Structure formats: structure tokens, C-alpha cells
Amino acid sequence: MKISAKEAAMLLCAHDRILILSHKNPDGDTLGSAYGLLRALRSLGKTVRTQCTDRLPQMFSYLADGVQQEDFTPEFVVAVDVASVSLLGDAVTEAYPNVDLCIDHHHTNELYAQKTYLYDGASACEAVYEVICEMGVSITPDLADCLYTGMATDTGCFRFSNTTPKTMRLAADLMEQGARYAELNRLLFETKSKERIAVERMVLDTISYAADGKIALICISQEMVKESGADESELGGISGIPRTIEGVEIGITMREKEAGGYKISVRTAAYADASKLCAAFGGGGHIRAAGCVINAPYEQAKTMLLEEAARFL
Template identity: 30%
Template structure:
């Protein structure tokens, strides 16, 4: 599949529905806003859907208030639905099947290894640092001039998915695009403050409580933290705040795999994996029905928290080199 085919499908559509994945991160929010604003410049009717709240860190972006919940959006039979940053059907939320059934065409744009190609048109570039990087190329193909609002959204996509350009998915192309966005007018001050210098009292206490759960396994090659519903309720937390927490166990000397176990509901545990060196955590996540990238992946395990932790640790004990 070529990006030019995605371009043509968009040109042939008058109304487009952009779907961001549930529990959104900076890439899903930034790429959705950037594509939405770009399509509006082409005179398209655009609706952006998210089955979660926009995390507080990204609410300063122009376009963040335009997201609607699925129940508030009417999807028509002649609409084209575009799924962004969704590695599989489950990431898009509960209404994905209704979108595909009602809409004329579905498009899947993503950069995750193991994407299930669930749409009519699938464009997956696993070499891209982020979905935002793909959207940059798509907007260029569509002849959309990138303005400051789009530049900020795309920069958010890339700076968050590359860990502030520290991760191995950062490429020369990533820096070249970022350079262009900065020339257009990225508000670096606003991004710095909102992403890293704007924590609430509750956010800091949430972090303190979560870090107190840190444990080690596999001869101290594995570190993990746990977020229970009780902790989240105590500090009125939201899952967007947890996005960066896994970097703390990863930062410990000698750790090869870091994990965060998040208790979403009873018997619904989301696990995020991060690798420091050469461990392929995508293969670990896939063993539990998930996916992602070699050094950043995730899955959902439908069992009790303690059992989920034991199952993953037992698996790692067998798979990690001694």
C-alpha cells in the first residue's frame, strides 16, 4: 500500500471521521489534530472521535476541544473513517465495528509492528517514529500548508513517541521534520511547560504512591510498578498521567525490561513494556495478545491484578537470558 492511495481515498471523500485510540497518548492526539486541521483546509467535513478524555497535558493544543465522544457523533453511510495510531481493532474502542459497517470506506494509518490491517485501506510504516510523522508526509502529498497549529500538533506526536528524541525510533528524518516544524512556528515554551512543568499536587502524589510499588524480578533485570484502582481514586488520577511513569523503573541501572501494570477495571489489566537494550518486548506483549514495537509495547490481560503480574513474570523468567 502506498501513501498516494490514502491520499486519493481522502480526495474522493467529502466527510471524514478521524478516530483516535482510547487512553490516548501524545501521538494519537497530535496526529488526529494535525490531520483534522489539514483536511479542513481542503474543505472537507471533518469529525474527530475519541472514546476517552483528552489528557490534561495536551488540552492546550488548538483543536483539543474539537474531539467528541462516539455517542455524540453521527456517522453517515457516505463517510470515510480514518483510524490513527491503532495497532488493532480493540485500540479504537467499542464502536469500531459500527464505524466500519456504517461508513463507505475505512482507512488505517499506523506505525506499530504487528498491525492487524483491519481496515479497507491500510498504510503501516513501522520505520516511522510516530503516526504524526506519517501524517506530515500525507499532508505534504495533499498539498496542505502546515501552519503553527498543525506544527505544534505534529511536534507533540514526535516528541512524545520518541521520548524527547531519546529512543531508537528517532531518525534523521524525524529531526528534519522537527526542524521544519520549528521553522513554521512550534511553541516550544508552551510544549515544555504543559508536558513537563505543569504537574498538579495530585499528580505528584500519584507518582509517589506508584513508585512505592516498584519491585524487581529476573535477577534484577526486570523492574515493574503497579497502579491499582484504589491509588487512582485516591488522587483522582487519569490514565493519561501514567504515560511517562514506566520510564522510572526503566531508568534503574541494570534493568533490561520495565513494566507498568494498570488496573483499569476488575479483571482488566493493561500492561506497558519498555526495553532498554536488545530485549524484544513486542514479542512479549504479543504472547499476551498485545503488540507494539520492539522496545515499547503493551497488552491487556483479563484477570486479577496479582495473577496478571505472576503470569508475566513467570513468562519472563523463562524467556529472558540468564
């Protein structure tokens, strides 16, 4: 059943021993939502902890600064930024098969929780912010940092087309309440690990162009990832690189799978439909970003991709 921010706030206020769940391969939005909500609820004197099937990535460690996790049997389970129960991971789902409340912003939310506050906007952190305001919690700088993190990361630092005037107004509120936006923006959008730079250098060496430079293709092999020492959480955004090149309409990234074959990401700039291109290989997605899998050797997969892509120009 769908409920409002106010009803979500009332439910949270009426319970104690609250567990907050984030989705697997956690991003800034699910983690910022979880730690933001934890801080708000603890300021009301509640016993709260967060849980995620994957480790907290190093770059987001500041979200948990000063937070001691305590063990208890939860009375109330909340999922934040989690559109489908499958995104919680098997171990979490087995331990907590029943989710009492979900706070999310994905249109595709499967309404698996008892109650869902489904917010229409760029980030789950905006929804959590509304719920926290309804609870009458005063916003500390640490809490502002958490919520700012989700708003900034889900909008590519307020650059993507999902950014709304409301997103910016809420982020401005958080700035007034002490969010360390300049530091966070540098950490989240500029800082890269040396391992990431190493893998980028190798990946850029693989770049090839087709169709007069309207198509660019790069490849990330298993070997490159191993040699660089980068882990999965450091590889985000690489598939965005080809489309950043001047004149490129279709950017293709081939990521070698562990078992062989390639996971393909396609990003398009203005007119080509990435989801249709990927559908030709059994994949799908959105008009500007889509994906598919091709189980073929490198040269063969690359030729197939370039031929198909050329038909979309």
C-alpha cells in the same frame, strides 16, 4: 490494499464530509494526526470532524483549540494511527463498520481499511505530514503543533531508538513553520498533575530490590489510585520508573486490577529479555518491554516474579 502518500492525498482531495477516527486510550500520535489532518482538510474548505471512543485528555486539549466539531453523515472515513479495527472501540466500529482509508505506521496493521498508507517510521504524524504536503496545504503554527505532538510523543521527545534522521528533519520543518516546540516539550514531558505526583510518591514507597539491586519492583494498588485521584491517562510511564534506577537491569511494575490479581509490566535495560520473562507467565511483548497477568495475592505474585526474573540475569 496499500497505497502511497500521494494516492492517499488524492483520495482525500476527491472527497468531502470526512470523518477522522482515533484509537481508544488516545495518545499524542493518534490525536495529533487527527487534529492535524482536520486542520489541513478544513483549510481546503472541506467539512471534517474527528471522533474517538474516549474523551480528549486534558493535556492534549490544545490540539483542538478553535476547532468546532459539527455533526454530519460522513461520506469518507479515515483512521489514523489505528493498527487494528478492535482499537476503535465497539461503539465506533458499530457506527462506522467501513473504514475507507487508514494512515498508520504500525507493522502490525491488519489492513482492515479499503486503502492503507502504511508508513515505515516512528509516528503516524510523519505519515500524515507527507500526505498533507502532497495536498499542497500550507502549514500554520496550529497545524505544526499537532504534527509535532505525535512525532515527539511516539519518540519520547526524540530519545527512543525509533527516532530516525527523517523524524528529526520533519520535526525541524515543523519548527520552521511555527511549532511551539519548547512549550510543547515542557507540557508533554515535564508537566505532571498533582494527582500524578501523589500517586508516584505512594508508588515509590513500595520499591523493593533483589539480586544485588539488578532487579527493582514497584506496585500500584487500586487504593493508591483512588486516594491520589489520578485517572488512567495520568498513570502513563510509571512502569518505566524502576528501569531508570542506576544498576537496575530488570524493572518490574505490578498494577493491581480492579477484580484482583496483577497486570505486570517488565522493562529491561541491556541484556535480559522481557518478552521471555513474561512468556513464563503466559504474556509477551518486546525484548525491552513486555507484560503479563498474574492472578495471585500480592506477596505470592511478587515472589514468583522475583524468582523468575533472577533467572534472566
